[in-house]
Amino acid sequence: MSLVIYxxxxxxxxxxxxxxxxxxxxxxxxxxxxxxxxxxxxxxxxLWVAILAGNGRIFCAGADLKAISEGxxxxxxxxxxxxxRFARRQRAKPVIAAVDRPxxxxxxxxxxxxxxxxxSTEAVFGLPEVKRSLVASEGGVTRLPRRIPTNxxxxxxxxxxxxxxxxxxxxxxxxxxxxxxxxxxxxKALAERIVVNAPLAVRAARRAILDGLETTEAEGxxxxxxxxxxxxxxxxxxxxxxxxxxxxxxxxxxx
Numbered sequence: 638m639s640l641v642i643y644x645x646x647x648x649x650x651x652x653x654x655x656x657x658x659x660x661x662x663x664x665x666x667x668x669x670x671x672x673x674x675x676x677x678x679x680x681x682x683x684l685w686v687a688i689l690a691g692n693g694r695i696f697c698a699g700a701d702l703k704a705i706s707e708g709x710x711x712x713x714x715x716x717x718x719x720x721x722r723f724a725r726r727q728r729a730k731p732v733i734a735a736v737d738r739p740x741x742x743x744x745x746x747x748x749x750x751x752x753x754x755x756x757s758t759e760a761v762f763g764l765p766e767v768k769r770s771l772v773a774s775e776g777g778v779t780r781l782p783r784r785i786p787t788n789x790x791x792x793x794x795x796x797x798x799x800x801x802x803x804x805x806x807x808x809x810x811x812x813x814x815x816x817x818x819x820x821x822x823x824x825k826a827l828a829e830r831i832v833v834n835a836p837l838a839v840r841a842a843r844r845a846i847l848d849g850l851e852t853t854e855a856e857g858x859x860x861x862x863x864x865x866x867x868x869x870x871x872x873x874x875x876x877x878x879x880x881x882x883x884x885x886x887x888x889x890x891x892x
Contacts, residue, residue, distance in 0.1 A: 638655065639655055639670070640654075640655055640656055640664075640666055640667045640670040640671075641653065641654060641655055641667070641670040641671050641673075641674045642655045642692070643674045643677065643678075645681070645683075645684060646825070647832070648683065648684055648685040648686065648832040648836075649684065649685070649686050649687070649688065649825060649828045649829070649832060650674075650677075650678045650681070650684045650686070650687040650688070651687075651688045651690060651821070651825075652671070652674045652675065652678065652687055652688065652689050652690070653689075653690045653691065653692050654667065654671070654689075654690070654691040654692060654696070654697055655692045656692075656693075657692050657693025657694065657695075658693075659698075659701065660693070660694065660695040660697070660698035661691045661692070661693060661695055661696065661697040661698060661744070662697070662698045662699060662700065662701040662702070662703075662704075663697065663699065663700050663701055663713055663720065663721045663743055663744075664701040664704045664713070665704060665711060665712030665713055666712075667701075667721070668712055668713050668714075668715075668720075668721045668722050669712060669722065671721050671722055671723055672715075672718060672721075672722025672723070672726075675687070675722070675723060675726060675728065678730070679728055679729065679730060682891055684730070685730060685731075685831070685832045685836040685839070685891070686730060686731050686732070686733065686828040686831050686832055687730065687731075687732045687733070688732070688733045688734075688735050688821065688824045688825065688828060689723075689732055689733070689734050689735065689747065689751060690734075690735040690736075690737070690820070690821050690824070691736070691737070691738065691740075691744075693738070694738055695738050695739050695740075695741070695744070696734075696736045696737065696738050696739060696740040696744055696748070696760070697740055697741070697743065697744025697747055698739070698741050698742065698744055699741055699742025699743035699744050699745075699746075699765075699766075700713055700720070700742065700743050701713070702769070714775065719750075719775050719776070720743045720746055720747070720775035720776070721743065721747055723747055723750055724743070724746050724747060724749075724750045724775040724776050725750070725775070725776070726750070729840045729843075729844075730836075730840060731752045731753065731831060731839065731840075731843055732750075732751045732752055732753075733751060733752065733753045733754070733755060733824045733827055733828055734747070734748045734751035734753070734754045734755065734756075734824075735755050735756075735820040735821045735823070735824035736748060736754060736755065736756040736757070736760040736762075736811075736820055737756075737757045737759060737760060737817065737818060737819075737820040737821070738757075738759055738760060739759075739760065739761045739762075739763075739799070740760065740761075740762050741761075741762070741763050741764075741765060741799070742763070742764060742765055742766055742773065742777075743775060745762050745763060745764055745773075745777065746764075746773060746775040746776035746777050746780075748762065749776040749777070749780040749781060749784070750776055750780075752843060753812050753827060754805075754810060754811045754812055754813075755811070755812060755813040755815060755820050755823045755824040755827060756802045756805065756806075756811045756813070756814060756815070756820060757802065757814070757815050757816060757817045757818065757819060757820045758801075758802055758803075758814065758815075758816065758817060759802075759817045760801075760802045760805075760811075760820070761799040761800065761801050761802070762793075762799060762800055762802075762805050762810065763793065763797065763798060763799030763800065764777040764778075764781070764793050764794050764797060765797040765798075765799075766794075766797065767794070767795065767796075767797045768797040773794060777793075777794060778790075778794050781793065781794065783850065784808075784809065784810055785808040785809060785810060786808075789808060802814055812827070813827060833886075834889075835868075835873045835874075835876075835877060835887070835889050836873075836889060836891045837868055837871055837873055837891060837892070838868050838873065841864040841865070841867065841868050842864075844860075844864060845857075845860055845861045845864050848860045849861065871892060872890050872892050873887075873889050873890060873891065873892065876888060876889065876890070
């Protein structure tokens with residue numbers, strides 16, 4: 638059985654954690670398979686958006702504590718790519734998390750590593766690391782306070798308690814709330830709203846937002862201008878206005 642299911646549907650890659658018998662807990666083997674899947678996605682010019690999903694009753698329960706207790710932690714976290722070879726991965730293309738069930742500990746950190754989140758009413762999110770004398774160091778204590786108010790991030794990190802999808806949505810962590818079993822379908826619908834746009838411009842806009850968060854507003858304008866100038870050199874930059882004038886849908890080439 639493949640630990641990660643990789644499917645390409647049009648311009649969208651669906652990457653599914655497939656270790657349901659272990660609640661999709663991240664083992665070294667699963668981390669390796671997940672990293673290879675995202676390597677494949679990033680290298681494929683025909684794929685513009687990825688969806689990260691989880692098979693079974695849990696999106697991802699975090700690190701495989703059994704593997705850690707057996708001394709098999711090597712590979713769970715890498716210096717360059719982080720937890721599951723994803724949490725700190727440097728990538729160009731957008732990724733949507735499709736969360737149908739609980740995302741806990743490292744599983745929540747995988748979600749925080751995505752650009753957009755679709756979640757069902759059966760999803761919950763939490764950082765229970767402190768209950769095991771651990772620190773949520775793969776995005777939990779770093780990214781969460783940049784996404785939601787600091788005191789709420791403190792609440793989650795210090796109590797280890799979970800929040801439901803409705804509170805997560807109200808806090809801005811979740812883009813779309815859906816019925817149980819519909820997270821993947823709704824994530825695909827969101828992906829289709831993205832892939833109708835020029836892929837290089839989408840990547841540049843994503844990069845401008847992320848880089849701009851690390852700068853002053855004035856520096857952020859500079860980042861956006863630099864990326865915009867790069868897009869102006871592409872064939873798609875000419876195609877957009879041409880398609881508008883000719884009253885037809887644009888045909889993006891990604892170059």
